[in-house]
Structure formats: structure tokens, C-alpha cells
Amino acid sequence: MARAVPAATAKDMSNDDDDFYRPPAKTTAGLMFPARSKQTVRGFTLAKLPAENDWRQIISASQGERETCLLALADPQLWNLHDQPTPVSYIDLDGRQRTHRFDFLAEYRNGQKIGLAVKPADRAEKLNFRETLHAIRRDLPKGFADGVCLVTERNRHPKEVLNAQLLNFFRRCEDPEADALVAERIAxxxxxxxxxxxxxxxxxxxRGFRAAFRAIYADLLRAEKCELISLNTIVAPKGVDQ
Known part of the structure; x- marks a missing residue:
């Protein structure tokens, strides 16, 4: 005969602040890609965004999208990031109605929203995509976004991407005590x-290095982010000229 769980124990098990492992929430993407095809190789990045309480999967269909995702997540002004948001309709250069789905929709702390279209530079040029993006911007539905942006490999510095990747890993090593001690030291x-x-x-x-790394991307410290951040990296409190 199964034993009843005492009321106090049951309450403890349902406490949202307990130490039980919780898997990350699934992606909120409106479009899922096959795991692998000739055009895409699907992957995902784990992120805990300021707008949300839990870790979530953010999907990408290419290495370029993954790198763009990491750089967006590293921006201290980012509030939320939506992968594969609802498609928008627009009238193309030939007067035909089309639809376009942005790779990401970034929301910032100031309330601004930007649609991010990620493409290789040569493909964007071949497709004259900047003109297409102009038409999409013109026809954006009210409230969807305040602007649009084309992101190519020319906008992603390789070392900055590596720093963003390391930051995302360090954010998963949550350590409020170390963060607080480093913040006091910076002050x-x-x-x-x-x-x-x-x-x-x-x-x-x-622990101190990880906390200092996080502090750089929390806008507490200034550092050169287009160089690999290490123990030798020169930093200064925000507001102090380097």
C-alpha cells in the first residue's frame, strides 16, 4: 500500500524556489525546420531573457543565425528575443503580394522592436534583398516592429561572437554571491x-572571472569586446575613459 505524502512535504515539492531540475521551455518559434536538410541545419541556443523567468530554447537554421542570436543575447539592452515570429505581408518591387518571416524579432528595454533578417552577404546581394527589405519595412503592420535590419557575416566579428558564446555559458553558471562581490569591487x-x-x-x-565577464555585459565594466576576453583584459568601470 502506497504511503501518503505528508502535507508539509507535498508543499515543499511544489515550491517554485526548490532545487529540482527544470528542463528549459521549448522554443516559441512559429516555424520549425527539419533537423537537417540541404538548406538548413537546425540547432538551438538556451537563453534566459530579462522578460522571462525560465530558460528557453531559441532555434536557428544556420550558423549565421546562431551567431546572430548569441550577439543579440549579449546586448545588455535586449529585453526579449522571438525566433521565427509571425510572417508579415508586403508588396514586392513588381507589385505582387508576398510574405516574409524574420529570423528574429528583438525587443529592447526602451520598448523598441527590430526585425532581424539573417543572410549571407553574397546571397543578399544576389537577391537584391536590401530593396526587398525596404518594401517590407514600408508595409510592416502597426505594432509588429519599429524597424528592420539585415545581418550578414560582415556584421559579426568572430572574436565578439566567441565572447558572446562564452557569456551565454557563464550565464548558465548562475552565482549571485560572486556577482554581488564583483559589483561591490567595481564600485x-x-x-x-x-x-x-x-x-x-x-x-x-x-568564479570571480565568470562574474567579471558577466559584469562586462551587464554594462558595469567597459572592455574591448572585439578581442577575446581573458584575465589579462583591461577593464574600467562604466563612465571611466579607457
């Missing part, structure tokens, strides 16, 4: 120094 700084020098007094080792 006492008045000039430039390496990350190693900055975190040495805290005696946090790798």
Missing part, C-alpha cells in the same frame, strides 16, 4: 586594470 574602482588584478582581492578564482 570602488576609479581607473583601469586587468580582470586578474580586479578580482585578486576577492579570492574567488574562476
Amino acid at each position: 570602488d574602482l576609479s581607473g583601469e586594470m586587468s580582470i586578474a588584478e580586479m578580482i585578486k582581492p576577492l579570492d574567488l578564482d574562476a
